[in-house]
Amino acid sequence: MGGDEHAFGELFDRHARAVYNYCFRRTADWSVAEDLTSVVFLETWRRRDQVRMNGDSLLPWLYGVATNVLRNHRRSLRRHRDALARLPLPATPDETEDAAARVDAERRMREVLESIRSLPRRDQEVLVLCVWEGLGYAEAAEALGVPVGTVRSRLARARERLRRSGHTKGATVSLLPEETA
Amino acid sequence: MNLPPEPRDMPAGRHAARRAHLMREMTAHAPMRRRRLLPIGAFTAVLAGGIAAALVIAPATSVGNRPPAAGAEAAEVFHRAADAAEANPDPAPRPGQFLYVESREVHAAAADHPASVSRRKVWLPADRRGPGLLLSDMGEGGKWGRAWLCTNRELSREESSAARPPARCDYHHPVVRTDLPTDPERMHAWLYRNSRGGNPPDVQAFITVGDTLREAYVPPAALSAMFKAAARIPGVTVTDRALDFGGRKGIAVGQTWQGVRHELIFDASTYRLLGERQVVDHDASFRPTGGATPLSPSGEPTDLPSADPRTPAPTLPPDRPSDETDLPSAVPTGEPTMPPSNAWKEGTVLYQSATVRTAVAEEIGRTP
Numbered sequence: 001m002g003g004d005e006h007a008f009g010e011l012f013d014r015h016a017r018a019v020y021n022y023c024f025r026r027t028a029d030w031s032v033a034e035d036l037t038s039v040v041f042l043e044t045w046r047r048r049d050q051v052r053m054n055g056d057s058l059l060p061w062l063y064g065v066a067t068n069v070l071r072n073h074r075r076s077l078r079r080h081r082d083a084l085a086r087l088p089l090p091a092t093p094d095e096t097e098d099a100a101a102r103v104d105a106e107r108r109m110r111e112v113l114e115s116i117r118s119l120p121r122r123d124q125e126v127l128v129l130c131v132w133e134g135l136g137y138a139e140a141a142e143a144l145g146v147p148v149g150t151v152r153s154r155l156a157r158a159r160e161r162l163r164r165s166g167h168t169k170g171a172t173v174s175l176l177p178e179e180t181a
Numbered sequence: 182m183n184l185p186p187e188p189r190d191m192p193a194g195r196h197a198a199r200r201a202h203l204m205r206e207m208t209a210h211a212p213m214r215r216r217r218l219l220p221i222g223a224f225t226a227v228l229a230g231g232i233a234a235a236l237v238i239a240p241a242t243s244v245g246n247r248p249p250a251a252g253a254e255a256a257e258v259f260h261r262a263a264d265a266a267e268a269n270p271d272p273a274p275r276p277g278q279f280l281y282v283e284s285r286e287v288h289a290a291a292a293d294h295p296a297s298v299s300r301r302k303v304w305l306p307a308d309r310r311g312p313g314l315l316l317s318d319m320g321e322g323g324k325w326g327r328a329w330l331c332t333n334r335e336l337s338r339e340e341s342s343a344a345r346p347p348a349r350c351d352y353h354h355p356v357v358r359t360d361l362p363t364d365p366e367r368m369h370a371w372l373y374r375n376s377r378g379g380n381p382p383d384v385q386a387f388i389t390v391g392d393t394l395r396e397a398y399v400p401p402a403a404l405s406a407m408f409k410a411a412a413r414i415p416g417v418t419v420t421d422r423a424l425d426f427g428g429r430k431g432i433a434v435g436q437t438w439q440g441v442r443h444e445l446i447f448d449a450s451t452y453r454l455l456g457e458r459q460v461v462d463h464d465a466s467f468r469p470t471g472g473a474t475p476l477s478p479s480g481e482p483t484d485l486p487s488a489d490p491r492t493p494a495p496t497l498p499p500d501r502p503s504d505e506t507d508l509p510s511a512v513p514t515g516e517p518t519m520p521p522s523n524a525w526k527e528g529t530v531l532y533q534s535a536t537v538r539t540a541v542a543e544e545i546g547r548t549p
Contacts, residue, residue, distance in 0.1 A: 008204075008207065009204060021188040037199065083206050086206070087202050100315070102189070104330075112184070
């Protein structure tokens with residue numbers, strides 16, 4: 001196995017959890033999120049000539065690949081379906097308590113997504129990356145391939161729209177901190 | 182807006198399995214033996230679902246080619262269930278009381294593994310204030326685990342399983358659904374309007390029926406309206422009138438999409454809802470559409486003001502800079518139900534939840 005492969009394995013170990021949870025928060029489906037995580041890394045491998053495989057600095061890039069994959073997940077899954085078909089099935093069923101908690105989390109996540117679905121998709125992407133995933137403006141800009149100012153204006157617009165549509169009660173206030181930068 | 186659930190690791194062993202798979206894919210130069218993933222029909226249905234979703238964007242006014250509603254047999258079961266709901270209502274929990282639901286869940290009977298069974302008890306605050314409580318055993322005869330339920334903040338692992346309820350924790354989910362429409366027509370519109378999950382609307386609407394009824398108190402008139410509305414969802418059929426469902430004889434009413442059949446199970450004699458199942462089903466004949474907003478008799482889209490206070494009235498797409506040409510996200514943009522691998526045998530029960538008992542509890546954690 002070459003150095004690239006080795007580095008790539010480390011990249012997976014370091015960031016698969018972040019990608020997995022990002023995919024879940026955009027889809028409210030754990031098993032789809034798992035498949036999409038594989039797709040994100042397969043895509044990243046395919047495009048490895050475009051990046052240097054090292055360190056934390058790759059996380060925004062991975063979020064960017066994931067965001068692209070999520071924009072048309074059906075096409076993404078189709079493109080990699082032969083590879084996904086070679087995945088072994090889980091050897092044992094999930095631990096039952098864990099599975100029950102996952103079903104609950106999916107239901108909750110569907111409700112959360114419902115509350116932001118009135119936003120344009122690009123505003124949703126910025127909101128999720130900056131607020132839920134905790135990326136900085138510069139990182140989100142790198143992930144989305146847009147100028148930092150665009151991230152800022154989309155986030156401001158998303159906040160304003162949620163505020164107007166009455167989603168600022170309770171927990172949302174803490175979800176939508178005023179811009180401090 | 183509630184908080185997203187806390188991040189989780191992949192299920193046990195999956196990180197390693199995914200990693201190993203990735204390493205093999207990276208190093209495999211020769212394409213491996215191709216495996217057919219989906220029957221052609223199912224694949225076409227995926228595309229059809231995509232097209233139906235795309236149609237939502239334009240305010241659709243055509244009612245032509247709408248698929249028939251649920252099969253006549255399924256509709257009859259739903260109407261009997263609607264009658265039973267009004268004839269034998271459950272007691273309603275009052276503020277300060279708890280809805281108690283005890284159920285038995287079966288998970289993932291894999292090809293060479295027996296299904297695992299767990300018991301589950303929840304106490305949910307009728308007024309949504311303060312925590313809910315989930316007790317679940319780790320399988321037959323296993324020990325019970327505790328989890329406090331709140332959606333207004335994340336709990337640490339210690340807080341979640343502590344003996345005492347955590348502070349500043351509100352369950353917040355609707356428990357007593359006095360917010361739901363009681364008219365079948367409005368309920369039908371409500372189901373389609375509140376169904377966002379990435380599946381075609383006809384599929385997501387049926388899933389929403391189960392999501393809404395699970396571990397909630399739905400007043401009899403709304404429950405009746407829910408069943409009557411479900412009777413109008415296309416692709417819903419009866420597959421089994423004598424299902425052994427945890428020792429009770431059940432009627433399975435469900436809809437198959439992407440290799441999985443979502444079923445609601447009704448008692449074969451009383452027509453009470455007993456629970457739900459997800460079963461592997463390779464039948465790909467159902468072609469959901471449901472892209473159009475259901476029309477009212479006047480021919481206007483039935484965009485009634487939402488009866489759910491949590492849901493904002495639909496908003497118009499914003500004015501956007503010209504570089505943003507993507508579709509408004511009111512289209513289901515989430516994920517479709519993914520087909521299970523062909524390694525799953527037809528009829529495999531992926532998930533089953535049977536309600537054992539529903540009651541009103543005065544005190545959290547105490548079985549009524």
